[in-house]
Amino acid sequence: MNSNSEKLSHAVFFALALSSISALVLITVFILVQGAPIIAEIGLFKFVFGMTWAPLKGEFGIFPMIVGSVSATIGAAILGVPIGICCAIFLAEFAPPLMRNIFRPAIQLLAGIPSVVYGFWGLIFIVPSIRDHLGGPGLSILAGSIILAIMILPTVISITEVSILALPSSYKEGALALGLNRWQTISSVILPAAKSGIIAAVILGIGRAIGETMAVIMVLGNAVALPESVLDPVRTLTTNIGIEMGYAVGAHRQALFATGIVLFVIIMVLNTTAQYIARRK
Amino acid sequence: MSNDSIQTATEIKLKMNKVDLHYGAFKALSNVSMDIQRNSITAFIGPSGCGKSSLLRIFNRMNDLIPIARVDGEVFLDDLSIYDKSTDVTYLRTKIGMVFQKPNVFPTSIYDNLVIGPKKHGIKHKIDLDDIVERCLDQVALWGETKDILQKPAQSLTPGDQQRLCIARALAIEPDVILMDESCSALDPVSTAKVEELMMELQEKYTIIIVTHNMEQALRVSDYCAFMMINPERAGELVEYSLTVDMFSNPTDQRTEDYITGRFG
Numbered sequence: 001m002n003s004n005s006e007k008l009s010h011a012v013f014f015a016l017a018l019s020s021i022s023a024l025v026l027i028t029v030f031i032l033v034q035g036a037p038i039i040a041e042i043g044l045f046k047f048v049f050g051m052t053w054a055p056l057k058g059e060f061g062i063f064p065m066i067v068g069s070v071s072a073t074i075g076a077a078i079l080g081v082p083i084g085i086c087c088a089i090f091l092a093e094f095a096p097p098l099m100r101n102i103f104r105p106a107i108q109l110l111a112g113i114p115s116v117v118y119g120f121w122g123l124i125f126i127v128p129s130i131r132d133h134l135g136g137p138g139l140s141i142l143a144g145s146i147i148l149a150i151m152i153l154p155t156v157i158s159i160t161e162v163s164i165l166a167l168p169s170s171y172k173e174g175a176l177a178l179g180l181n182r183w184q185t186i187s188s189v190i191l192p193a194a195k196s197g198i199i200a201a202v203i204l205g206i207g208r209a210i211g212e213t214m215a216v217i218m219v220l221g222n223a224v225a226l227p228e229s230v231l232d233p234v235r236t237l238t239t240n241i242g243i244e245m246g247y248a249v250g251a252h253r254q255a256l257f258a259t260g261i262v263l264f265v266i267i268m269v270l271n272t273t274a275q276y277i278a279r280r281k
Numbered sequence: 282m283s284n285d286s287i288q289t290a291t292e293i294k295l296k297m298n299k300v301d302l303h304y305g306a307f308k309a310l311s312n313v314s315m316d317i318q319r320n321s322i323t324a325f326i327g328p329s330g331c332g333k334s335s336l337l338r339i340f341n342r343m344n345d346l347i348p349i350a351r352v353d354g355e356v357f358l359d360d361l362s363i364y365d366k367s368t369d370v371t372y373l374r375t376k377i378g379m380v381f382q383k384p385n386v387f388p389t390s391i392y393d394n395l396v397i398g399p400k401k402h403g404i405k406h407k408i409d410l411d412d413i414v415e416r417c418l419d420q421v422a423l424w425g426e427t428k429d430i431l432q433k434p435a436q437s438l439t440p441g442d443q444q445r446l447c448i449a450r451a452l453a454i455e456p457d458v459i460l461m462d463e464s465c466s467a468l469d470p471v472s473t474a475k476v477e478e479l480m481m482e483l484q485e486k487y488t489i490i491i492v493t494h495n496m497e498q499a500l501r502v503s504d505y506c507a508f509m510m511i512n513p514e515r516a517g518e519l520v521e522y523s524l525t526v527d528m529f530s531n532p533t534d535q536r537t538e539d540y541i542t543g544r545f546g
């Protein structure tokens with residue numbers, strides 16, 4: 001090939017790659033510039049562990065929202081991860097090809113549903129069910145966890161399935177040749193061998209749950225208070241930004257960006273951990 | 282091998298009677314009948330793709346993993362009809378262990394690799410499991426090297442040691458028969474020599490069948506030799522099956538002679 005045109009295409013691709021990186025840098029810098037001063041002013045500890053969020057009084061403590069994010073996410077993991085892993089095992093090890101060809105696209109479809117639709121469905125279906133059968137306002141950690149559990153399924157299922165399918169077939173053959181039955185082979189050889197991929201799947205699922213905004217705004221109730229049970233409403237870090245962003249000014253606005261920094265750090269840590277674990281052999 | 286050991290080992294351990302194997306519509310093995318002598322080493326030789334692995338895997342029903350595979354004919358382990366509907370495949374595979382071409386240790390510790398089989402077959406006490414680990418590693422001459430690193434990942438061993446660990450793992454379930462499918466082909470000459478020596482020691486207690494591409498190896502270790510080739514319909518056939526010394530010194534079939542001389546050439 002002509003070396004000049006090769007150089008040109010090289011430069012074009014480089015520029016495009018650079019632009020996506022620069023978007024990341026731009027956003028990061030912007031959030032930091034906007035949010036860091038107020039953290040410095042209030043003090044990191046008081047901001048992160050403060051119990052009161054009263055923008056009008058200039059009090060910015062986000063601890064109840066951290067608890068909100070963490071509790072809804074843990075709930076989603078408890079409900080979604082076992083189902084997701086079992087589903088992946090089924091697809092990778094048991095499902096006949098025809099069923100697999102129906103399940104896989106269906107699960108991908110689940111990933112394509114807009115989050116506002118999940119929220120809406122949760123609001124008119126899950127929330128009233130919880131209110132009627134379990135009590136409380138219905139808008140609750142439980143409602144959010146159920147919605148998030150469904151939303152993380154595609155991530156958990158597809159990454160787990162890929163990591164099971166990536167195992168050399170010699171592990172399975174070796175286990176069966178020792179007289180292990182199918183289930184013993186899965187539980188004592190396949191799952192341990194796919195462990196790092198499965199952990200990565202769970203962490204990425206959790207990252208997805210913690211970053212979700214629209215669906216949880218509609219079902220979590222958004223009260224800024226420490227919850228006492230899973231039937232209580234909470235506000236998450238993301239919903240806090242989503243709800244107040246429209247009218248916040250000055251210090252309030254900065255405090256929302258600062259909330260974004262905390263969220264950013266949590267998700268970065270989760271993703272880095274997932275990548276580190278997935279890459280470790 | 283001395284002639285004595287052959288003459289005392291006349292009991293039949295495994296038996297195949299008019300066996301055909303199909304992969305879907307493709308006939309991979311045609312009309313194979315053979316008796317495998319107890320406490321002998323039998324080598325399957327022949328060109329690539331003639332069905333040696335397929336034949337070997339018939340004995341422990343590894344072909345069950347392939348949905349399109351179908352076996353016709355009779356296969357026996359002692360009196361047990363291997364393909365009978367009532368036969369418990371799990372039990373069968375504890376009686377017929379297998380070692381693969383590439384060492385396929387599980388990505389766990391040396392210790393866990395060895396106890397996984399026994400544990401699943403009901404041995405729970407740590408003392409008993411420890412005993413099994415020591416006995417099996419000792420049998421494959423790995424105990425000295427590994428007794429202090431049992432909790433290390435098995436994959437940190439050299440390929441040769443990994444393959445011996447795989448043999449130890451197969452021994453841990455106390456089989457009668459050990460199948461080895463080109464189990465030295467991924468090993469260096471020193472490790473190969475060690476594994477060959479091991480096969481000959483194990484022969485006292487076990488019946489061993491190996492698949493090999495290496496004529497010298499077949500000649501060195503095996504008592505009996507089965508030469509296979511594809512027939513004009515592309516199905517694998519058993520061409521000649523006899524004492525190894527006879528086959529190499531005085532093959533009865535022209536095709537055997539051509540193959541053997543070609544491989545040594």
Ligand SMILES: Nc1ncnc2c1ncn2[C@@H]1O[C@H](COP(=O)(O)OP(=O)(O)O)[C@@H](O)[C@H]1O
Pocket residue numbers: 304309327328329330331332333334335336347517
């Ligand atoms: N899983 C399978 N599905 C379909 N055909 C197979 C399968 N395994 C082996 N075969 C075919 O069966 C024949 C014998 O293969 P194999 O037993 O592996 O031969 P060898 O071990 O002597 O090289 C070959 O033609 C091969 O392509």
Ligand SMILES: [Mg+2]
Pocket residue numbers: 333334335462492
């Ligand atoms: Mg083969």
